[in-house]
Amino acid sequence: MSLDVQGTFVSQKINKIRWIPEDYVETKCFLTGSWDDYTNFVKVWSFEKPHEDDDDDVEYPRTLSEYTVEDDVTQIKFTEKNKIAVSTSDGEVILLAISAYEKDMPLKEVFHWKNLHNFGSEQCSCTSLDTIEGDIVSIGEDGHINILSGRRGDITRSIKEADSCSLHSVCFFKHNELITGNIRGHMKIWDLRSPEDKPAASFLLAGDEAAATCIVNHPTQPHIVLAGSESGALAVWDLRVNSFPTSLLNAHAAGVSEMQFHPENPHKLISCSVSGEIWDWNMESLTKSTKGPDNQPSTWMPLEDKSPMMVNSLMPTLHKAINTLDCDRGRILCGADNEAVYLMKNYKY
Secondary structure, eight states: OOOEEEEEEOSSEEEEEEEOOOSSSOOOEEEEEEESSSSEEEEEEEEEOSSTTOOOOOOEEEEEEEEEESSOEEEEEEEETTEEEEEETTSOEEEEEEOSSSTTOOEEEEEEEOSOSEETTEEOOEEEEEEETTEEEEEETTOOEEEEETTTOSEEEEETTSSSSOEEEEEEEETTEEEEEETTOEEEEEETTSSSSSOSEEEESOTTOOOEEEEEEOSSOTTEEEEEETTSEEEEEEGGGTTSOSEEEEOOSSOEEEEEEETTEEEEEEEEETTSOEEEEEGGGGEEEOOOTTOOSEEEOOGGGOOOOEEEESSOOOSSOEEEEEEETTEEEEEETTSEEEEEESOOO
């Protein structure tokens, strides 16, 4: 069965999109966060048939619930199955609960951390966040890192001036360890057990000083980290030997907006770009079975003896940026600056 692509105009530029996970069945519900509008929203949607007695299988998204945010939504991540952390461009992080018991699935505010990121009296953007086991890390244009507790609602740690310039991406790879990337492509590893506000290691994304726009770690090999750059390149590190990327792949025509390993298949990576592309990567060809520094059975192939990568374009290139994507079994959602949401069905993972 070929990939079936369905686009729906939603009247807002979509910056983040997330499936709401369901156990054992394909979910019909998803979340969006908008940007670049007078009023922005986090919305809950459901795919439904326009008419109950319609024989056609085509379902369209319908808004179930919305939560107004004062500025742009910059990131959405789940902290628990029914809770999401949302960061905004006015320096705030909001924890929202999604009620599964009420038909319209309202979004209820649990905690609201205001003015997390600022230049003194002036607010600045909370550029991204990541979550692990109920904890949240937020980063911002001020170069600060904040660790928030999604259970208690307090700030457990703040690393002021963690970077001298704007931080753009962050990723937990262990509960007490995270990696950040800044606007100049400098990557830093932070050990939260250390009392000092200094990175445990630092290295460069690539030689061109392009911003690190997104970071993900491998689902089965957490020491393997991938970063997408403003230039469209993909860098791969083995954090056990973290001085330089193991591989640097010239990928998209413009900045990588988001990447995700498929939840069911760690060899599949999906990436989307400011250039309007959404690609599917077969990362299996980048791995080989050898013994690593700590006898891990699988390491990543060095750049010089890499075989050609299998990359597929999942839909025709758009004329606007694709900002976000999310996978659920054989379906992929993506949101773009052309004010549309795209659903890809029958994806072979």
